[in-house]
Amino acid sequence: MITLLAGFSTAQNKDYKVVFDLTSKDSLNQQSLLHEMKLIKEGNPDAQVEAVIYGQGLGLIRKDLSSQSAEIQDLLSKKDVSIKVCALAMKRQNVDESQLLPGVQVVPDGIYEIISKQRDGWGYIKVAH
Amino acid sequence: MITLLAGFSTAQNKDYKVVFDLTSKDSLNQQSLLHEMKLIKEGNPDAQVEAVIYGQGLGLIRKDLSSQSAEIQDLLSKKDVSIKVCALAMKRQNVDESQLLPGVQVVPDGIYEIISKQRDGWGYIKVAH
Amino acid sequence: MITLLAGFSTAQNKDYKVVFDLTSKDSLNQQSLLHEMKLIKEGNPDAQVEAVIYGQGLGLIRKDLSSQSAEIQDLLSKKDVSIKVCALAMKRQNVDESQLLPGVQVVPDGIYEIISKQRDGWGYIKVAH
Numbered sequence: 001m002i003t004l005l006a007g008f009s010t011a012q013n014k015d016y017k018v019v020f021d022l023t024s025k026d027s028l029n030q031q032s033l034l035h036e037m038k039l040i041k042e043g044n045p046d047a048q049v050e051a052v053i054y055g056q057g058l059g060l061i062r063k064d065l066s067s068q069s070a071e072i073q074d075l076l077s078k079k080d081v082s083i084k085v086c087a088l089a090m091k092r093q094n095v096d097e098s099q100l101l102p103g104v105q106v107v108p109d110g111i112y113e114i115i116s117k118q119r120d121g122w123g124y125i126k127v128a129h
Numbered sequence: 130m131i132t133l134l135a136g137f138s139t140a141q142n143k144d145y146k147v148v149f150d151l152t153s154k155d156s157l158n159q160q161s162l163l164h165e166m167k168l169i170k171e172g173n174p175d176a177q178v179e180a181v182i183y184g185q186g187l188g189l190i191r192k193d194l195s196s197q198s199a200e201i202q203d204l205l206s207k208k209d210v211s212i213k214v215c216a217l218a219m220k221r222q223n224v225d226e227s228q229l230l231p232g233v234q235v236v237p238d239g240i241y242e243i244i245s246k247q248r249d250g251w252g253y254i255k256v257a258h
Numbered sequence: 259m260i261t262l263l264a265g266f267s268t269a270q271n272k273d274y275k276v277v278f279d280l281t282s283k284d285s286l287n288q289q290s291l292l293h294e295m296k297l298i299k300e301g302n303p304d305a306q307v308e309a310v311i312y313g314q315g316l317g318l319i320r321k322d323l324s325s326q327s328a329e330i331q332d333l334l335s336k337k338d339v340s341i342k343v344c345a346l347a348m349k350r351q352n353v354d355e356s357q358l359l360p361g362v363q364v365v366p367d368g369i370y371e372i373i374s375k376q377r378d379g380w381g382y383i384k385v386a387h
């Protein structure tokens with residue numbers, strides 16, 4: 001119990017920039033992604049955190065399918081947090097921009113978005129277990 | 130239907146270099162890898178795209194096991210596309226070079242191949258869902 | 259048989275630095291991680307190899323749950339090999355430092371550890387299949 005109540009003692013890390021890659025429909029992966037993003041921002045308010053969603057991950061950010069919309073709205077209300085979805089994956093899966101949760105951004109190519117961030121010095125984390 | 134027929138409007142991205150990491154025998158992962166490689170080359174003919182296969186992924190590029198040989202031949206006929214397999218994984222799984230689909234290259238150490246590409250500024254994508 | 263007996267012919271690679279990301283409780287993933295770390299050190303004694311464990315991966319390095327403790331002890335006896343576990347994940351899962359296998363190090367934030375290594379030029383491999 002003591003450990004649970006102890007809170008977060010991590011000092012804020014400098015230059016925390018990370019892009020997450022989600023292609024999973026697995027709810028544990030999807031929840032882990034949101035949980036990690038939240039924890040990072042709690043411990044490091046200046047962190048820049050982005051998730052790129054493509055492949056099987058689109059359910060997380062679809063109005064009709066997401067079980068995490070409240071969590072996502074809360075995350076996206078913070079500065080320097082973004083969730084981006086791949087237009088190629090949307091096209092293939094017949095998903096329209098109107099079907100996305102508010103605040104989710106569309107990028108032309110999810111993989112290019114990820115590797116551009118890597119090239120700009122952002123860390124990369126694949127969400128999978 | 131309209132979105133399906135609309136084709137790809139993405140302008141070609143500069144300096145598109147990406148190495149994919151496949152260790153999965155899951156057919157969805159294997160098909161996703163080939164699909165992503167194909168899409169990237171369609172949208173960006175000058176892109177450099179490489180897949181490194183090790184671990185449980187070897188079935189994808191074995192003559193006797195692959196269900197994707199036509200797709201792979203088509204991909205490998207394009208410039209700046211390569212599929213490489215780890216010699217250590219082949220050794221461990223008793224796979225001989227003669228068992229590989231034509232055009233698949235053997236590298237001594239798949240992980241070293243991946244991290245060398247990362248060091249050279251290539252983006253990295255783990256294929257998993 | 260000949261291939262099995264042939265041993266490792268890979269010449270040592272220069273500047274082999276790699277951080278592995280494990281969030282999986284899957285035993286195949288956990289064994290693959292240890293196997294890859296071992297192979298790298300056998301072929302490249304000067305390699306720097308680190309694993310960062312968080313999420314669902316903690317069982318691998320818990321005294322009460324790990325089926326790989328002998329393998330881990332052997333790995334950690336080598337120079338430039340480390341296994342680090344995320345304190346945030348330990349806190350969340352009520353795991354105390356006394357429950358960890360000897361030699362496993364605690365880091366305040368596993369994801370920050372990984373992206374710091376990436377920024378320092380280490381290669382990154384997500385363990386998943």
